[in-house]
Amino acid sequence: MEPEKVRAPNIRDVARLAGVSYQTVSRVLNEHASIRESTKQRVLDAIDEIGYRPNQAARALVTSRSRTIGVLTAQNADYGPTTSVTAIEHAARDAGYRITITSIASNEYPSIKAALDQLQMQAVEAIVVIAPQVRVLEAIRELDITVPYITLQNADLGGDRSMSVDQVAGGRLATQHLIDLGHTEIMHLSGPQDWIEAEARMQGYLDALSDGDLRTRAPILGDWSAHFGYYAGLELLRFRDFTAMFAGNDQMALGFIHACWDSGLSVPGDMSVVGFDDIPEAAHFYPPLTTVRQNFPEIGRRAVSLLLTELQGGTATHDQIMPELVVRRSTTAPPRRS
Amino acid sequence: MEPEKVRAPNIRDVARLAGVSYQTVSRVLNEHASIRESTKQRVLDAIDEIGYRPNQAARALVTSRSRTIGVLTAQNADYGPTTSVTAIEHAARDAGYRITITSIASNEYPSIKAALDQLQMQAVEAIVVIAPQVRVLEAIRELDITVPYITLQNADLGGDRSMSVDQVAGGRLATQHLIDLGHTEIMHLSGPQDWIEAEARMQGYLDALSDGDLRTRAPILGDWSAHFGYYAGLELLRFRDFTAMFAGNDQMALGFIHACWDSGLSVPGDMSVVGFDDIPEAAHFYPPLTTVRQNFPEIGRRAVSLLLTELQGGTATHDQIMPELVVRRSTTAPPRRS
DNA sequence: GACCGGAATGTGAACGTACACAAGCAACGA
DNA sequence: TCGTTGCTTGTGTACGTTCACATTCCGGTC
DSSP: OTTTTOOOOOOHHHHHHHTTTHHHHHHTTOOSSOOOHHHHHHHHHHHHHHHHOOOOOHHHHHOOOOEEEEEOOOSSSHHHHHHHHHHHHHHHHHHHHEEEEEEEESHHHHHHHHHHHHHHHOOOOOEEEOBHHHHHHHHHHHTOOSSOEEEEOOHHHTSSSBEEHHHHHHHHHHHHHHHTOOOEEEEEEEOOOTTTHHHHHHHHHHHHHHHHHHHOOOOOOOSOOOOOOOOHHHHHSSOOSSSEEEESSSSHHHHHHHHHHTTOOOTTTTEEEEOOOGGGGGSSSSSSEEEEEHHHHHHHHHHHHHHHHHHHTTTOOOEEEEEEEOOEEEEEEOOOOO | OOOOOOOOOOOHHHHHHHHHHHHHHHHHTTTTTTOOOOHHHHHHHHHHHTTTTOOOHHHHHOOOOOOOEEEEEEEOOOHHHHHHHHHHHHHHHHHTTTEEEEEESSSSHHHHHHHHHHHHTTOOOOOEEOOOOOHHHHHHHTTTTTSSSSEEOOHHHHSSSSSSHHHHHHHHHHHHHHHHHTTOOEEEEEOOBBBHHHHHHHHHHHHHHTTTOOOOOOOEOSSOOHHHHHHHHHHHTTTTOOOOESSSSSSHHHHHHHHHHTOOOOOOOOOOEOBBBBBBBGGSSSSSBBBEHHHHHHHHHHHHHHHHHHHOOOOOOOOOEEEEEEEOEEEEEEOEEE
């Protein structure tokens, strides 16, 4: 009950115990080349005995390298972003980096600025931006971040600082699949207007429709949630003037399917539905969902890899990952007109 | 193309510009009481003009306070933990703290130790543990962490260092609901053996059954995934000797429902199903899922609040949050025996 | 008018590490 | 034998900040 505020052991304590100079200890810690094996061992033993841990703050101060990668996220807990964060954490750790996370409280400029300020104050060496709103990207460009950064959003809009799955291609893939099945009246339930991915998927949808000379319909702007998919579905299904739905993500697809059943429509008999993301649950929806798979872990890994390359002075090519159509049972040919 | 390695402005640069001593600047930054309003303003202006940012590393070095809370997570991207992390981040930020995240690569001791080492090297002032495996908790106790920490797992097993939803009560709630509907043959699809929450929910299930003098069945140990729920379901349903299923989480419930349909059983007509967590999608399953809701954000907030209290020398009471049953359409009275 | 006390500001450390440079030591060839 | 070389180790200093202490300033009081 009297911890007596004991100072943590430092490099000099280790040196004293090992009978060497503090600099020798430093060399051992940094794996300097020319250190006699015996002294190195002696130092390591001393470190072990005394329970020494390098002080990151002191290191960061003198090297002005924090060995930290900042991650800027939105406040949501979606499967995709979260999976990417985990991958980022792993990749960073393997490279000897740590990650620190900041989420933006709202979509407003001050909030975005505050988050970036916080990351910069922590002297992060690089930043991964997962907040997928257009406004965030604008803010970032405006604030001229001095460290390498990368956004996990679509390349066209993110400029050359993005690393992502090609969302436009994904939107095309989904829509083309429906067209190939024979659908001509295809609806799109999009994400919010401000979202880069939503826009890109919508673009893919529009591209595919126009390539197929099909009627373009104004997409519904949703909020990614199953709830929205459900209520929008109830509304849309009052007029059954379409036979297929491309939902901007799996959650909205789920909600929409729910609405279909509630409206007495069978999926896929009366209505084909395609989602986006391929969350693990999608294979067990009723019916199992046809969707577009994104390789989220891969995105995270590649993002870190690119940033590390830049940190080492290299030039990184910011390429895109192609999404993949996963056909399950929620899509089929349109019902024959009677 | 020639950045010329310019040093970031420091406290002395600000002082020079404002015509005061560096200590005065420091006082302004730390909101010291006796600073004349006019000088304070002058310093703030200088800070603004020169674009000064306090160097966290230097601060941490001299104060030996990192103002960082470490979060130890498992490698998965589940809805619950993720939601809590976001809440933690918010709560921490509001209190002037940052968070850094480390995930354990595997469930083995070395991996757990490495993760905790990393957090300690970063000199985190407190730790939130979300990795819910029993072994992680054991490792933590063994490694005698010197900073306050808290686990978001069940209190009984986590000792007095936990802050969680009462999982046993949740398990009881779910099971009792089925009993109240008239079910007597109730199956439980549990989480993995090593998981604290899985064990607690199972305990709640067993308690409720024994209170109701009902036959106890050996729970199936799953892995939380919808896939497992599906395949286990297909297997279990070969013998239709039960009329209700309490699944350890919503994902497994979803997979199990999928198996029901595939086996020609109707939910809830032939089989009632209860989940756990109330993920946002649960309301849109087919049928909408009866489940036990956990207030994940609240857990995260309270955890941070407790840690901060301890950091300020106070004594914190580690209480529990009660879960809540959400009745939807996946449960009903058992089919009448013919 | 000198003195006093509190408010406001300034000066010298110290935190723990890495870098630049210097110095010791052995082995080697001339 | 001695200078040279390369490996190994040691000494001073700087990083940017806060803390403890010292000093100055100012208005009020006797």
